Amino acid sequence: MLSEEMLDIAEENLQAHIAIEKEEEEIKSLTKPLQVWITSASAPACYQLIPLLANGEVFGMNTEISIHLLDTEQCKEVLCGIVMEAEDMAFPLLRSISEHTEIDEAFIQADIIIVLDDVLLNCEAQPFENYIREVSEICQVYAPLIEKNAKSGVRVISSGQTFVNLKAMMIMTYGPSINPENVIAVATSWETAAKATLARKLHMNAEGVKDVIVWGNITGSNYIDLSHAKLYGYDGAVWGPPNFPRPLLNMIYDSEWIHSEFLSAQSSLSSRVCRCVGMLPAHAIATVLRYWYHGSPPGEIISLGILSKGQFCVPEGIVFSMPVRFQNGTWKVMTELEINETTQEALGRLAHEMIQEKLVAQKEIKEMQPYGADKITSEEHLHQEMETLPTGSI
Structure with missing residues (x-):
């Protein structure tokens, strides 16, 4: 071919390539990424989890995600560091990542919520039941916000080092409109x-x-x-x-x-x-x-x-x-x-x-009873009642 013909073909190929890329960008802008919220996001597990979520291994190579990190104001600097590092890694499927410290903003349009909140157990400092009540109070805050701000089909994953079952149970209890089948605890x-x-x-x-x-x-x-x-x-x-x-x-x-x-x-x-x-x-x-x-x-x-x-x-x-x-x-x-x-x-x-x-x-009892104690108590109670009955009434 003459060089002029080759240049014309090259120009046509370039314009076609630009048009295809533009079309793909437009399609990409129309697709809505999965909105993933992570609570207690300063926890080490969150830092390790972000690359797994953003590299396509979990949701597939055609699903983009937006990650929202939620924690207290004291952890804002840590969250900002995580955001900057994740952005610098340029994950192809990570549409955006942001930090949040205002609880009222939590779980907006959430598709997935990963609850990592933990309480530091020290039974010498206070009774075990106090930690249970502390977990319950956290869920009393989260559950109504999930009902209010998240999508109706939101999936809630309870994980962490303590009270994984209880967190899932209390979110269902205080968020009755959340589908129970969409709330799980990771084992x-x-x-x-x-x-x-x-x-x-x-x-x-x-x-x-x-x-x-x-x-x-x-x-x-x-x-x-x-x-x-x-x-x-x-x-x-x-x-x-x-x-x-x-x-x-x-x-x-x-x-x-x-x-x-x-x-x-x-x-x-x-x-x-x-x-x-x-x-x-x-x-x-x-x-x-x-x-x-x-x-x-x-x-x-x-x-x-x-x-x-x-x-x-x-x-x-x-x-x-x-x-x-x-x-x-x-x-x-x-x-x-x-x-x-x-x-x-x-x-x-x-x-x-x-x-x-x-x-x-749920504050129905103050202290946990050991296994079998309720049975013993009922038997003792029955025995006491029998002793108070008049002779010959049994």
Whole structure:
């Protein structure tokens, strides 16, 4: 070709490219990004969570987001630092990021709210019940604002190091118009930490440990159930394809380890999870959000704190961690799972703690009662009544 023809073609290509880019920008400006609000945003978990949300890993490579960081005025400088750093990273899917310290502005047009608020527990300084009431007061502020400012289908994720179940429960209580199925408590940190402990015992990759269930009060008294756990890719005497599962309890021949070391490790597991600097809870939140929007792996059990409707004989009206499966933008409790007698007995004890926390939070009782105390009290009361009856009246 002559050079003049080539220049004309190049000019036409350039103009076509500019027109396509302009059209894409116009389309982009018309799409509304997901509005994500994060409370107590100066927490380390928030700092670790932002890149996971903004890189497309959670919501998909075609979904833009706007992140709103909410915290107190004392944390404004920290929030501004986070905003500047996130902007400098130039995430392609981060439309905007902003800091907020005025509580009245909270949750405006929110699609997703991630509640990271925690209370610093020091039972030597004040009674445990005072911390429960403190959490309740926080939720009494948040819940009406969520009802007033957020979108009707807003999804609320309760996470953090303390009172994860209680926060979710109180937001439902003080925000009755919020869809209860859209308020969840994240149990994934405990689930993944337990899988890692088991994988170390079995000298295998933690990715191959599946279906470990966390029951109960996620950041309180919980029960890690291994009765449904399976191993994939375990290097044992029997070989099979990658999708060939083996029951975990059949592979751990040292049963004493399960009953002694693993159970005792659960307390240290909880302390490790609560002392983590932010990577673990951030990964847990991102994982649950990805499952919520795109579905969990087929057939895999996920632990999630949800409002009980009586599944597995757990009393209604409390937020309780139980096995679920995510599909089509929602979750479903796996009620088809059979649970053994040991697990069922544990569920009654765990439910008692959540009921007590709820009653304290709602100021129906002043102090939590230990498990079984209500039964003893009623029996003693009956005995006293019988003693006061006249002889021969029974």
